[in-house]
Amino acid sequence: MDIPLPTPEPNADSRPYWQAASERRLVVRHCRACGKRHFMPRSLCPTCWSDDLEWIDCSGRGSVYSFSIVYRAPTLDFAQTAPYVIALVDLEEGPRMFANVVGPGALEVRIGELVQVTFEPRGTDGALMPQFMRVTEAS
Numbered sequence: 001m002d003i004p005l006p007t008p009e010p011n012a013d014s015r016p017y018w019q020a021a022s023e024r025r026l027v028v029r030h031c032r033a034c035g036k037r038h039f040m041p042r043s044l045c046p047t048c049w050s051d052d053l054e055w056i057d058c059s060g061r062g063s064v065y066s067f068s069i070v071y072r073a074p075t076l077d078f079a080q081t082a083p084y085v086i087a088l089v090d091l092e093e094g095p096r097m098f099a100n101v102v103g104p105g106a107l108e109v110r111i112g113e114l115v116q117v118t119f120e121p122r123g124t125d126g127a128l129m130p131q132f133m134r135v136t137e138a139s
């Protein structure tokens with residue numbers, strides 16, 4: 001059985017995020033009013049409620065705040081990839097985002113470890129999903 005993983009469903013707030021991802025860029029929202037940055041994309045700053053927001057490009061580097069290894073996936077599509085890692089990643093730019101840790105040695109990931117964004121193809125329309133890979137001495 002080969003069930004495709006879900007593809008992004010952009011909305012008015014997230015469309016620029018997914019467009020950037022399809023260009024292999026990780027972006028987050030930056031509030032010009034209070035200077036805070038946030039993730040997920042939304043039209044108002046969650047800190048000060050300003051709508052004076054801009055997109056900024058991220059380095060793609062972050063560290064693992066927490067993670068879990070999923071052995072029993074909730075759906076058949078993800079069951080094909082189990083076991084897999086879901087993680088909260090603290091980006092260098094500040095926001096904390098939710099993603100998978102993928103690639104070699106992903107299941108050995110540790111809290112505090114450095115990770116680097118990578119882009120996982122999804123679907124047939126060129127969509128790319130920001131995910132993270134462990135940063136090892138070899139890379």
Ligand SMILES: [Zn+2]
Nearest residue numbers: 031034045048
């Ligand atoms: Zn703000």
